Amino acid sequence: MQEQLTDALRALKARMEAFLAARVTTKDDDWADSIGRAVSMQAAADDVVRAVVQQARQNGATWQVIGDALGVSRQAAFQRYGKPIDPRTGEPMNTTPLSGAAELAASTIEDLASGQWTRVTEQFDPTMRDALSEDALAAAWAQVVGLSGAFEGPGEPEATRVGDVTITNTPLSFEAGDYTARIAFRDDRTIAGLHILEGQMS
Structure with missing residues (x-):
């Protein structure tokens, strides 16, 4: 040392x-x-x-x-x-975020904002495809817009490796509220999780 x-x-x-x-x-x-x-x-x-x-x-x-x-x-x-140890293998976990994760998050948010639901869901992994349809995704975005007004733009994404996925947190500014887009990407660049959380992560 x-x-x-x-x-x-x-x-x-x-x-x-x-x-x-x-x-x-x-x-x-x-x-x-x-x-x-x-x-x-x-x-x-x-x-x-x-x-x-x-x-x-x-x-x-x-x-x-x-x-x-x-x-x-x-x-x-x-x-x-830190150097977390994978309990499944006993080996040190990969803690390096997926290369280009911030750009992937920015592209996904741009698709959400422009109503390109198919382009977003095409990136889903099998579990996400089963859990969230295009209609449900569109309804979720519409709910946020209904609560907080028009989307004004994203902030800078932050990416962190957590186990087998890279999680990105991107601040979102709406007309009357702030949110965070939390998107999880697998190493094959598919989306393993997508949440719009109220408030911006500090």
């Missing part, structure tokens, strides 16, 4: 030095390069945090303590830095 932290710190130091060196030679208006290097430093800093969290866990720190230090709930801390 100490070796992992040392490597992460070295990587962060190298990226910081590269950033400072680049600022000397980069034109003042070339902000794209500076932003890219800053994002690289941010990723390296997150690797340092991850290494420290793993050390803390090895030394008995609870997820509550870690969450408090990070300013988030213990569940949020675990979801970001």
